[in-house]
Amino acid sequence: MRDLTGLNIGEEGRVAWVTARGGMRRRLMDLGLTPGARVRCLLAAPGGGMRAYGVRGTVVALRAKDAETVLLEEGRHG
Amino acid sequence: MDERRVIALAGNPNVGKSTVFNALTGLHQHTGNWPGKTVASARGTCRHNGRQYTLVDVPGAYSLWAQSAEEEVALEAVCFGGAEAVIVVCDGTCLERNLNLVYQVMEITPRVVVAVNMLDEARKKGVRVDLKALEKQLGVPVAGVCARAGKGVGEILEKVEQVLQKTPVPRRAVYLEAVEKAAQSLAADIAPWLDCLTDARFAALRLLENDPCFLRELEKRKPLSEECRAQIEKAREALALPDLSDHLVAAVYRAAEDCCRAAVTRPEDTGNRQWKIDRVLTGRVTGAAAMLGLLCLVFFLTLKGANAPSRWLGAGFAWLGEKLEGGLNALGAPPFLRSLLLDGVYGTLSQVISVMLPPMAIFFPLFTLLEDLGYLPRIAFRLDGIFEKCRACGKQALTMCMGFGCNAVGVMGCRIIDSPRERLIAVLTNAFVPCNGRFPTLIAMMTIFFAGGGLGGTALSAGMLTGLILLSVGVTLGMSYLLSVTVLRGVPSSYTLELPPYRAPQAGKVIVRSVLDRTLFVLGRAAAVAAPAGLVIFLLSHIPAGEGTLLTALVRLLSPLGRLMGLDGAILAGFLLGFPANEIVLPMILMIYTAGGTLADVSNLSAVGEILRANGWTAVTALNLMLFSLFHFPCSTTCITIYRETGSAKWTAMAALLPTLVGMLLCMVVHGIALIL
Incomplete structure (x- = not known):
């Protein structure tokens, strides 16, 4: 299954599930990354650093190890 | 003259909450365009129609399911702070995400006023917010504000007065029937013990979810009795929904989506230019x-x-x-x-x-x-x-x-x-x-x-x-x-960083504020030593x-x-x-x-x-x-x-x-x- 890190810049996907546990799980969902939400990858910091994702009209930057925990629905969008 | 009524001012980080606070109280709380500026609750007073209000500027919070020190302060202020009403400031350019907090606050108190800020910026981006429709969807009064220009601030107090006089009936997010039942019954069980510390249904939901931060804040005020513990345990077992927390957020966001569908129109792909600039600035x-x-x-x-x-x-x-x-x-x-x-x-x-x-x-x-x-x-x-x-x-x-x-x-x-x-x-x-x-x-x-x-x-x-x-x-x-x-x-911990849109700085205010707030403050301290x-x-x-x-x-x-x-x-x-x-x-x-x-x-x-x-x-x-x-x-x-x-x-x-x-x-x-x- 693809996760957020699999999105190229400009590409969009739909959240299927969040696998992070504990506080980070709740934080990601509170930021709007709930199942069904559309997410677009907008920016990538150089050197494998953070990536910025557009979700529900806001932009949230995540580290790769956290972005990995947001799984996407199969099939491509946008 | 009755004593001052306490009003809490909540909102997501970086929605212009401090600007609204300053506009309402005339205080000069330092504001800036990045999340997390307010790290402790500031207090100020304001007057409206001859009534005095104490305004508490709550630190920015994405959620009352606190993940940070600021959010814990926010939870404390909104949930246990004794505020008679809560103003939730929202960013009009991304209302959907902001509504998460609005729905959460509406579970604690029905006396909520939603202040939709940055309407000017939203309009520039082609985002239109229908305030009347929003009011209807949420069931609580909504005020449109451009706090930076000082517009609409008086309307907020107008609406605060309105909810203090007549408690509105908010349209809360709809949970599974089993969840609602479990919450109601636990609420009835713990209500005598809770003794009006906070809303019983809200507390019941949090206890069912097992939110460690809420429990900590609650027990600061009153250690959980053995009887309560047993009741909570029993209710949790009866509900048998381990992903309760997920269900609650998802339900809130579904409600927020419905609400925005009715009240907000936005063009596909707003702010593409900004990302082109950002690709250069972060390349x-x-x-x-x-x-x-x-x-x-x-x-x-x-x-x-x-x-x-x-x-x-x-x-x-x-x-x-x-x-x-x-x-x-x-x-x-x-x-x-x-x-x-x-x-x-x-x-x-x-x-x-x-x-x-x-x-x-x-x-x-x-x-x-x-x-x-x-x-x-x-x-x-x-x-x-x-x-x-x-x-x-x-x-x-x-x-x-x-x-x-x-x-x-x-x-x-x-x-x-x-x-x-x-x-x-x-x-x-x-x-x-x-x-x-x-x-x-x-x-x-x-x-x-x-x-x-x-x-x-x-x-x-x-x-x-x-x-x-x-x-x-x-x-x-x-x-x-x-x-x-x-x-x-x-090892490095997990964290999220919000990138706000670029905003044209207000040159005049910037100079006055930074000279007054920072320069003179640092100088005064240095001179004192x-x-x-x-x-x-x-x-x-x-x-x-x-x-x-x-x-x-x-x-x-x-x-x-x-x-x-x-x-x-x-x-x-x-x-x-x-x-x-x-x-x-x-x-x-x-x-x-x-x-x-x-x-x-x-x-x-x-x-x-x-x-x-x-x-x-x-x-x-x-x-x-x-x-x-x-x-x-x-x-x-x-x-x-x-x-x-x-x-x-x-x-x-x-x-x-x-x-x-x-x-x-x-x-x-x-x-x-x-x-x-």
């Missing part, structure tokens, strides 16, 4: 160039702009000093007292102000401008990769930038870092970057020994300064890593000890260590006596050389250069002084701040010791190399 080469260029520009403007005003202030203080002397003479003050007051206290004070005020009055507005623009989170975004490799948090880049202005401010800013380990790293390493107080010393050294004066010289100085700053950033990163693998062992420090220095240099004075004895004592570091005893004494404020280090050194009892005037650099060279200074001495200025114990204000923030004498000592050891080591290495060459 590998372009991003680094932009960062360095901006840094260089800020320092150039600060240095170039500060020269003339510094001289004017110096001249002004000299003139005033003569008048004061005349006055004291006329009063018949004894010569010692006159000298003590004028040369000791007044001299130090005027020196600190004339050296400090102009650069700060330029640096802080420039910094605030970048802050308002929204550039700072981009720096954190761009640099996070490096900080992650050093097992620290990218937000440390922000506190580091604040440290350039004032280390005490930077240390305080570390509260935005959620992980305690990473916060401590940021606190301990903040003084590794030079604050404004150290720039004059660095620049004087560069001008006298390396770059020379004139416009070209200033440009060269700014370039060299940037080099020194890169060195300090490098050492900060190295130190962070070192701490992460030794005393503060741990400079006056007594002047007194101490004066006494030290006048109380005889052995053949000389206490001061010469101190210099003699420090001399061997100073020579080992390629410096001398006078320089080290200058740093020690400059503990109250870094800006007085160089004047202090000059004072020791010239054996005067007062701080020397450092505005005439060629004269300063002559004195220094006459005392055996070379380029190596100047280089070592710059290094030690970069890396030595933080000033007294910063030390006090570190103690307050960490609550530990051990960590404060560590924060003072670490940079000092690094500085001593570097100086010795440079001195050694210079001896060999």
